[in-house]
Amino acid sequence: MSLEARLEPILEQVQKPARYIGGELNSVVKDPSRVSVRYALCFPDLYEIGMSHLGMKILYSIKNKREDIWCERVFAPAADMEAKMREHQIPLYGLESLEPIAGFDFIGFSLQYELCYTTVLNMLDLAGLPVRSKDRKSLAPIVMAGGPCACNPEPLADFVDLFVLGEGEEVNLELIDLYKQAKEEHWSKEEYLRRASHIPGVYVPSLYQVTYREDGTVREIVPLDGAPARVTKRIIQNLDRVEFPESFVVPFIDIVHDRSMLEVQRGCIRGCRFCQAGFIYRPIRDKRPETLNRDALNLSRTSGYDEVSLTSLSTSDYLGLEELLDQMLPWTEEQQINIALPSLRIDNCSEKLMAQIAKVRKSGLTFAPEAGTQRLRDAINKNLTEEEILSTCRAAFRSGYTAVKLYFMIGLPTETMEDVAGIADLAQKVVDTFYRMPEKPKGKGVQVTVSVSCFVPKPFTPFEFEPQDTPEQLREKQKHLLAHVRSRKISVKYHDSDTSVLEAVLARGDRRLCPVLESAWRAGSRLDGWGEHFSMERWNQAFAQHGLDPAFYAHRRRDYGEVVPWSHLDYGVSRRFLIAENKKAWKSAVTPNCRERCSGCGAAALYSDGEVKPPCKK
């Protein structure tokens, strides 16, 4: 019986069956007998999350453009579907062919957040494959992974055959071409991985031996079998010319980001010290407005979406924004298409841009001051002043807004209780600003929502050396903040501190965590990012079982000289620069953004010889 027929009775019994059946508009179906490589592009989270991810769409389109490759999408089943699949022995399958992915040539995971790691294991297991790399002996399937978490993939080192560091558009195809040669010449899996390790940006963890000191820190990372001593991430040299999808797979069910998406630029000029994305995606590169306008037209025409989102880490830093909006506004208005501008900093907008934004912006007003006092904002290099926040609020209130959402973090390095109380004070000032305005909207109150998350130190940031606050410290700070909120106009929302500890452990973890991960998964951990599935209890047992202490990874300060588990991986930004930035943080000294002045972070070296582009300097 075909898998489709076996799925039928099951799909009648699960929530949102359309997640599991494919057949969406613009999904790519090929004749399996006419392709030579089958690729399972896996997102270790639910359909709604994975389908919202732009990177997935880009890789899907790039691979399927090649006639010899058929790339299919695979997402993690929700708990009800997983139970049914296991009960009826239905292996994990590709949404396009409805064929088991265990028979594919590649299984590639996108690692967007640490809490998805157990889901990676679970998906391999659901596919019917051994989770450990060394137990999968044949050449196919090659299990690979990429995405921001690949910058320290050590907790997954035993499970994944190879990692792609940096941007995947080119290197994915290079790996596939090498694989075709391997298949023709009947290489072993070891042979393939050995050769793959010489492709720039490819990291094969089994080709590195890690030894540890008595205190638990890494002593040495030794490359084996001729593997390179350092693996440097890949970047696309000319972003404007990189392939971008002409169409998106249009889902039937509602997903998180259900709209056309453009990537206006990669990288960020800001250098906020807590933000991993701000460092690992350096240097900043952008696309020309003409290119983006063309892509927007394509996507709107082929999808029927009534919204197009201009995404990047900080879209108001995109120099071509005015020009792009000039090109897009006429036809989007005519076709009743909304332009969404997430991650927009209003403080540095020109007047013309403000007017353009006013035309397209309908959503609420949000700000991310991240810290409550100027002192701490300087320490984290978030250059946004109180006056900028308040004057923008004033302007917004004047035009009719009555709700503001403010994002903060607690547990930031150098933070004191004064800084924590400062969060409440800043929120109060926003409330006061509203009531002090003679021209405030009549008969309405103001609503200020304060959303507080817990800081997680990440590799390749100036805070990679820092201990994370313990859950007790974080709870203490949460209490302190609440005690300082005096207005009923302010509501405070928290994020769970337990999951942030696990995030911190996995983010800076080493390979000794592999067995911990496996034990936690075997005990039932998966979809850890979803509150209802998460159990710290289960994780703590797994740590204890393998004699490891989560506090060693989460709450310990690292010396500047320590060999970190990701020492052999190179993301452009130099360790010297990170140390200098860390020292500046402790002096609450700010660093100018890349356009004001290049600070020589090291990322310029990622440009191929002689091609260094502004604002980077050699």
Next chain:
Amino acid sequence: MQEVMIPVRLFFSKTGRAKYISHLDTMRTFTRAFRRTSLPLWYTQGFNPHLYMTFPLPLALGVESLREAVDFRLVQEMDFQRVADEMAAVLPPGFGVVEVAPPVMPASAIAWAEYEIRLAYPEQEREAMLFALEGLFDKPSIDVVKKTKKGETLTDIRPHAALLDCKVDENGLWMRVRLAAGSTLNISPQLLLEAFQKHTRPADSVKILRTAILDAERNPFA
């Protein structure tokens, strides 16, 4: 200024994998499909204009259909064959255009719908199931608990259901039924199966296909 407003009824099929798409998601699918065409569609007027589109009789999740209807409006005269071709080109797999025509009846004319239902049972149980099904329709009343917005009510669906044909086939039981349909009284095939399976074991699998939508005189909805 819009001079004309032409009501159009598009009949479509929804089969195969498309049966897993809920009514809400089907509406979204059509909105986006319309936007991919160059058809001169009518938008509602006012502050927040949206595409005018209504479905005279929504189809439940898990049910296939040979002939569903969706109503919309054009602001320009245009050959209906072209409308059919443009829509056929943009609908996702599983959705097929059957016919495009001017609406003849109002949605309120809908009174009945016909279904083919296939229930899978092991070979040795099939005759007994057939007997049980015929027995169900021989009774003067078929009481089921119907969930409505106001709560649960006990309803006799016997006057609103007709068994048109039934037989044992190679998978189990095959039947053709006619059930009351429409906005005032709607008996879903799942409700009938619930009544049937109150006394028999659940089938190994269930396949339901809506074959026709009818008015009170049992003329096809047009």
